[in-house]
Amino acid sequence: MDVIIYHNPACGTSRNTLAMIRNAGIEPHIIEYLKCPPTRLLLTQLLARAGLTVRQVLREKGTPFHDLGLADTSLSDSALLDAIGEHPILMNRPIVVTPKGVRLCRPSELVLDLLPPQQGEFFKEDGERVIDAHGRRVATA
Numbered sequence: 001m002d003v004i005i006y007h008n009p010a011c012g013t014s015r016n017t018l019a020m021i022r023n024a025g026i027e028p029h030i031i032e033y034l035k036c037p038p039t040r041l042l043l044t045q046l047l048a049r050a051g052l053t054v055r056q057v058l059r060e061k062g063t064p065f066h067d068l069g070l071a072d073t074s075l076s077d078s079a080l081l082d083a084i085g086e087h088p089i090l091m092n093r094p095i096v097v098t099p100k101g102v103r104l105c106r107p108s109e110l111v112l113d114l115l116p117p118q119q120g121e122f123f124k125e126d127g128e129r130v131i132d133a134h135g136r137r138v139a140t141a
Contacts, residue, residue, distance in 0.1 A: 003028035037088035
Protein backbone atom coordinates (compact mmCIF):
# COMPACT_ATOMS: atom_id res chain seq x y z
CA MET A 1 0.00 0.00 0.00
CA ASP A 2 1.33 3.42 -0.97
CA VAL A 3 1.01 5.86 1.95
CA ILE A 4 2.06 9.49 2.24
CA ILE A 5 2.25 11.34 5.54
CA TYR A 6 2.63 15.11 5.81
CA HIS A 7 4.67 14.96 8.97
CA ASN A 8 6.21 17.18 11.61
CA PRO A 9 8.75 15.17 13.64
CA ALA A 10 8.40 17.65 16.52
CA CYS A 11 4.69 16.76 16.92
CA GLY A 12 3.72 13.82 19.15
CA THR A 13 0.48 13.21 17.27
CA SER A 14 2.40 13.09 14.01
CA ARG A 15 5.01 10.72 15.48
CA ASN A 16 2.29 8.40 16.85
CA THR A 17 0.54 8.39 13.48
CA LEU A 18 3.78 7.53 11.68
CA ALA A 19 4.43 4.72 14.17
CA MET A 20 0.95 3.24 13.56
CA ILE A 21 1.55 3.31 9.81
CA ARG A 22 4.78 1.39 10.38
CA ASN A 23 3.00 -0.98 12.79
CA ALA A 24 0.77 -1.92 9.85
CA GLY A 25 3.89 -3.03 7.98
CA ILE A 26 4.13 0.03 5.75
CA GLU A 27 7.05 2.36 5.24
CA PRO A 28 5.34 5.55 4.07
CA HIS A 29 6.59 8.41 1.97
CA ILE A 30 7.34 11.01 4.64
CA ILE A 31 6.99 14.63 3.66
CA GLU A 32 8.23 17.00 6.32
CA TYR A 33 5.84 19.73 5.30
CA LEU A 34 7.73 22.47 7.15
CA LYS A 35 10.74 21.79 4.90
CA CYS A 36 8.76 20.95 1.76
CA PRO A 37 5.23 22.39 2.04
CA PRO A 38 2.54 21.28 -0.39
CA THR A 39 1.74 23.70 -3.17
CA ARG A 40 -1.45 25.68 -2.93
CA LEU A 41 -3.04 23.45 -5.59
CA LEU A 42 -1.98 20.23 -3.86
CA LEU A 43 -3.19 21.45 -0.47
CA THR A 44 -6.53 22.43 -2.01
CA GLN A 45 -6.82 18.96 -3.56
CA LEU A 46 -5.90 17.21 -0.29
CA LEU A 47 -8.48 19.22 1.63
CA ALA A 48 -11.17 18.44 -0.95
CA ARG A 49 -10.37 14.71 -0.80
CA ALA A 50 -10.45 14.83 3.02
CA GLY A 51 -13.72 16.77 3.05
CA LEU A 52 -12.13 19.60 5.01
CA THR A 53 -12.30 23.35 4.67
CA VAL A 54 -9.16 25.46 4.78
CA ARG A 55 -10.24 26.80 8.17
CA GLN A 56 -10.56 23.25 9.54
CA VAL A 57 -6.90 22.55 8.79
CA LEU A 58 -5.58 25.74 10.40
CA ARG A 59 -3.50 25.26 13.52
CA GLU A 60 -3.59 27.92 16.23
CA LYS A 61 -1.23 26.60 18.92
CA GLY A 62 2.41 27.45 18.39
CA THR A 63 1.75 29.38 15.19
CA PRO A 64 1.31 33.02 14.11
CA PHE A 65 -2.47 32.38 13.80
CA HIS A 66 -3.53 35.18 16.17
CA ASP A 67 -0.76 37.58 15.14
CA LEU A 68 -1.99 37.31 11.55
CA GLY A 69 -5.63 37.87 12.53
CA LEU A 70 -6.71 34.51 11.13
CA ALA A 71 -9.54 34.17 13.65
CA ASP A 72 -11.41 36.70 11.52
CA THR A 73 -14.18 34.57 10.00
CA SER A 74 -14.62 37.02 7.13
CA LEU A 75 -11.26 36.00 5.65
CA SER A 76 -11.59 34.09 2.39
CA ASP A 77 -10.19 30.63 1.74
CA SER A 78 -7.76 32.31 -0.63
CA ALA A 79 -6.45 34.55 2.17
CA LEU A 80 -6.12 31.53 4.48
CA LEU A 81 -4.26 29.56 1.81
CA ASP A 82 -1.94 32.56 1.32
CA ALA A 83 -1.20 32.51 5.06
CA ILE A 84 -0.47 28.77 5.04
CA GLY A 85 1.77 29.24 2.01
CA GLU A 86 3.71 31.94 3.84
CA HIS A 87 3.73 30.07 7.19
CA PRO A 88 3.44 26.28 6.67
CA ILE A 89 3.35 25.78 10.46
CA LEU A 90 -0.29 26.95 10.20
CA MET A 91 -1.20 23.65 8.52
CA ASN A 92 -2.42 21.15 11.05
CA ARG A 93 -0.87 17.71 10.95
CA PRO A 94 -0.48 14.95 10.20
CA ILE A 95 -2.34 14.57 6.94
CA VAL A 96 -2.22 11.00 5.64
CA VAL A 97 -2.97 9.88 2.10
CA THR A 98 -3.70 6.21 1.28
CA PRO A 99 -5.72 4.42 -1.38
CA LYS A 100 -8.52 4.37 1.23
CA GLY A 101 -8.65 8.16 1.51
CA VAL A 102 -7.14 11.33 2.91
CA ARG A 103 -7.48 12.35 6.51
CA LEU A 104 -6.21 14.82 9.06
CA CYS A 105 -5.23 12.32 11.75
CA ARG A 106 -6.05 14.15 14.96
CA PRO A 107 -6.29 12.13 17.08
CA SER A 108 -3.65 9.82 15.67
CA GLU A 109 -5.94 6.75 15.86
CA LEU A 110 -7.91 8.12 12.90
CA VAL A 111 -5.13 6.73 10.70
CA LEU A 112 -6.26 3.17 11.54
CA ASP A 113 -9.29 3.55 9.25
CA LEU A 114 -6.93 4.18 6.31
CA LEU A 115 -4.60 1.22 6.88
CA PRO A 116 -4.53 -2.56 6.69
CA PRO A 117 -4.66 -4.34 10.07
CA GLN A 118 -1.99 -3.60 12.63
CA GLN A 119 0.69 -6.26 12.96
CA GLY A 120 1.00 -6.21 16.72
CA GLU A 121 0.57 -4.33 19.94
CA PHE A 122 0.92 -0.55 19.86
CA PHE A 123 1.30 2.04 22.59
CA LYS A 124 1.35 5.79 22.02
CA GLU A 125 4.33 7.76 23.28
CA ASP A 126 2.35 8.66 26.42
CA GLY A 127 1.86 4.95 27.20
CA GLU A 128 -1.78 4.73 26.09
CA ARG A 129 -2.47 1.29 24.62
CA VAL A 130 -4.17 1.59 21.23
CA ILE A 131 -3.70 -1.90 19.73
CA ASP A 132 -3.62 -5.18 21.66
CA ALA A 133 -1.16 -8.05 21.15
CA HIS A 134 -3.46 -9.53 18.49
CA GLY A 135 -3.49 -6.34 16.40
CA ARG A 136 -7.00 -5.33 17.50
CA ARG A 137 -8.06 -1.85 18.53
CA VAL A 138 -8.42 -1.38 22.26
CA ALA A 139 -11.76 0.08 23.33
CA THR A 140 -11.47 3.45 25.05
CA ALA A 141 -13.50 4.33 28.10
